[in-house]
Amino acid sequence: xxxxxxxxxxxxxxxxxxxxxxxxxxxxxxxxxxxxxxxxxxxxxxxxxxxxxxxxxxxxxxxxxxxxxxxxxxxxxx
Numbered sequence: 001x002x003x004x005x006x007x008x009x010x011x012x013x014x015x016x017x018x019x020x021x022x023x024x025x026x027x028x029x030x031x032x033x034x035x036x037x038x039x040x041x042x043x044x045x046x047x048x049x050x051x052x053x054x055x056x057x058x059x060x061x062x063x064x065x066x067x068x069x070x071x072x073x074x075x076x077x078x
Contacts, residue, residue, distance in 0.1 A: 002021070004017065004018075004069065004073060005017070006074075007073075007074045007075070007076075008073060008074070008075050009075075009076070010075060010076070011075045013075075014070060014073050014075050015070065017073075018066055018067070018069065018070035018073070021066045021069075022063055022066045022067075025059060025062045025063055025066060026059070026063070029055060029056075029058070029059035029062075032055055033052055033055050033056065033059075036048070036051050036052055036055060037052065
């Protein structure tokens with residue numbers, strides 16, 4: 001887990017920091033989703049889709065949280 005700075009020097013620094021966090025979330029879930037799909041049987045695609053949906057929803061929730069943190073992070077106004 002990486003802690004965010006208490007303040008960023010510029011909006012660009014803030015955006016880059018949170019873009020990296022979002023990329024980490026995506027990579028983490030790509031691996032989990034790929035593992036789930038590899039364990040699926042080809043004869044039961046609906047079962048596989050049902051197994052992947054919660055992971056996709058969790059990924060989207062975490063990405064929304066990263067975006068909310070980005071928007072709330074303080075940057076100088078000068």
